[in-house]
Amino acid sequence: MxxxxxxxxxxxxxxxxxxxxxxxxxxxxxxxxxxxxxxxxxxxxxxxxxxxxxxxxxxxxxxxxxxxxxxxxxxxxxxSSIDFLNMHTFFDALVLMYRVTTRLAAQHHRPEDLQIIRARQAEFAAAVQAQDALAMIATNAAFHSAIAEAGRNTYFIGLFNRLLDEGRRMLRLYYQSYGDQLPQRFVDEHEDMITVIAARDVEAADQLAKVHAEQIVTQIKRLFTRDERLDIAL
Amino acid sequence: MxxxxxxxxxxxxxxxxxxxxxxxxxxxxxxxxxxxxxxxxxxxxxxxxxxxxxxxxxxxxxxxxxxxxxxxxxxxxxxSSIDFLNMHTFFDALVLMYRVTTRLAAQHHRPEDLQIIRARQAEFAAAVQAQDALAMIATNAAFHSAIAEAGRNTYFIGLFNRLLDEGRRMLRLYYQSYGDQLPQRFVDEHEDMITVIAARDVEAADQLAKVHAEQIVTQIKRLFTRDERLDIAL
DNA sequence: TGTCGATTTCTTGTCGACAAATAAAATACA
DNA sequence: TGTATTTTATTTGTCGACAAGAAATCGACA
The missing domain is CATH 1.10.10.10 (Winged helix-like DNA-binding domain superfamily/Winged helix DNA-binding domain)
Structure with a gap:
């Protein structure tokens, strides 16, 4: 100690x-x-x-x-243990919150919100550049949390942050042992999301968020199916 | 005391x-x-x-x-005070949770869930029959909470219950002074929702939930615009 | 030796009391 | 009389201690 x-x-x-x-x-x-x-x-x-x-x-x-x-x-x-049996429950909620928070950000964001979002994106890009997996996880969560804040719905913000926390726990469980890297594609998709949010294109924001979220879910699922030592966390 | x-x-x-x-x-x-x-x-x-x-x-x-x-x-x-300024925030979240929980109930419900849902619906119908506004509020919330439970997504269940609680507070603020009654139409819509859930018709469930939720939101808004003594709750 | 029961131990839940922080009241001063 | 400052009072945050509940240990008995 x-x-x-x-x-x-x-x-x-x-x-x-x-x-x-x-x-x-x-x-x-x-x-x-x-x-x-x-x-x-x-x-x-x-x-x-x-x-x-x-x-x-x-x-x-x-x-x-x-x-x-x-x-x-x-x-x-x-x-508390990570509930691997009801993972789809987590994914359902995560995808929906990705979509709805990005939608609302496109609707209600203010100029100062975009500044914060761009700053978070820069941090995420730097983490990808440095191949720092742990920093990627944290900065990615911060990026989407900033988008949710711009949407200004406290109910969604609260649930979304909880989901991001849980996701942070799950991802860390695997990244700490494998040192994977989130692909550059995520950085590009983030840039696209910022663009449509700034343009207040709600439908495009929703579509981008949907694709982005499912991309991430696929990535997580790939990690889980590749590795079968799920018994670690009971 | x-x-x-x-x-x-x-x-x-x-x-x-x-x-x-x-x-x-x-x-x-x-x-x-x-x-x-x-x-x-x-x-x-x-x-x-x-x-x-x-x-x-x-x-x-x-x-x-x-x-x-x-x-x-x-x-x-x-x-805590009721946030009347950001009411739309509450409505957005409420409508979305109505839809997604009803969708998931149509997908994942089991026979015993339908029994519980029907029991709640019977209690709601009885409250409408008796013109007991306070009982209507409580039994309506219990009905939709039962549907959410049948959907088996703890994240949505948690947020939805919080929203129902907040709605219970807002509605009670008005019903206790006016003695309004929820129309018979809500009872019929509930019956339709049970039918499509039992049939596992996801899209129909979503559509019904959407209409039903917006109906309720309209009802609440009507109460609020009709009465302007919003200063009661600070 | 194995099983059941009593005892011990260890952790949690609750209590009464004290100290810090703030609001209210009282006093001093112009 | 009005304002600033000190004093009092009330409420919260924290502490150390004790008792209840359950697991673990020990012991009696077959």
Whole structure:
């Protein structure tokens, strides 16, 4: 365990403890530092962050609310497993959210949204260029999340972000062991999407998003069928 | 304050306290017993349920996670307001979820699902027959929630239930003051939906759900434009 | 040796109390 | 009388401790 506490006064601001634990736990779960099934021990976290169990518990309740951890009553709590059996469920929702968020972005985006989207696309292109698979996953998710934000529908944004998180977990499970690369084609498709969004061409945006999403789903399915060690995550 | 505690030993089962508070708070919020903007006092709830503040706080964290209450850091927490300005956002999501859940129900339903759906429809018809507006709202939501369950996509089920909850709050805001009735037409449309779902006619299910959803949206909009005292809920 | 039951242990859920942060009230000052 | 500043009060966030529940360990008995 690394102790990065160098401050002499270890007093944190009042409400920041839970957010810190929540953010860090969340990142560790999505990055598979805590793989599915990992036990979450409250007292261990408490002494790790040098705080009481109360704020730890609040962070855990939040994570449980988002489905990132599962809590057995009166028993242990652990990182939720990835549901490989109902994968089509995930794909259905992902494709639909890709489409509807891109549609709405074409309808409701403002100039400043395009700036953000283009910045995310630049980061994604850089990650592809550098063949950094992990960065590709993160920047790709950030790109589409930015598009969803431009669509300005909080309900879709919320569901979409959850799906992107889950996808980040699944992809990382495979990319970390194979080091695949997302093809340059995705970069080009992103560029096309930006173009039609800027042109406010709703139908074209929908069509592009559909093709793009199915492309990604195909890519994921290919990874899964090629590799059969699905038993890792229970 | 009514004291319904008649048991001499007021010991509850270990994990049941939070669920009880959560369920009751949730119902009171959705039924507008606690209208938007109502302050939520932890100590008051603590002595009302004769328990410590800790389980109360856990229930509140969960409710905040679902967006039913808003928490100001270090200050008060109150029932979240209904966002009338971005209503179209709600309608967009509602219509889409109506369509996709009905589609999926037509695809994936099993015989036992139809039994449940028909039971919900019977309850809805009875509420319409009795001209009980509040029961109509609840049974209509339960009917469509049952269809979503038959679709077996947890992501859509989760978002749809949230939307139905929010709709329940909005409708109750108006029905409780006007005593309107949902027309018999909705009962007939429900019957048609059951028929096409049972026949596994996906496209017809989608089309019926679309018309039905837009019908409901029109109904809600009519209520809102007819009445201009939107300032009630801030 | 194997099975059932009691005991121990370990984790969670709950409690009462204290401290920090903010709002409200009271006081000082022009 | 109006405004700024200090004081009080109320509410939240955090803590340490205790008790309940369930798995694990141990022991009795056939």
């Amino acid at each position: 690394t102790d990065t506490d160098s401050s002499p006064t270890l007093e944190r601001k009042r409400g920041s403890g839970v957010k810190m634990v929540y953010d860090l736990l969340r990142d560790e779960i999505l990055d598979l530092v805590l793989p599915p099934g990992s036990p979450i021990d409250e007292v261990q976290l408490a002494e790790r962050f040098k705080m009481s169990r109360t704020p730890i518990r609040e962070a855990l309740v939040r994570l449980a609310g988002e489905g990132l951890i599962d809590t057995l009553p009166n028993r242990s709590t652990m990182v | 009514t004291d319904t505690d008649s048991s001499p030993t007021l010991e509850r089962k270990r994990g049941s306290g939070v669920k009880m508070v959560y369920d009751l708070l949730r119902d009171e919020i959705l039924d507008l017993v606690l209208p938007p903007g109502s302050p939520i006092d932890e100590v008051q709830l603590a002595e009302r349920f004769k328990m410590s503040r800790t389980p109360i706080r856990e229930a509140l964290v969960r409710l905040a996670g679902e967006g039913l209450i808003d928490t100001l850091p270090n200050r008060s927490t109150m029932v």
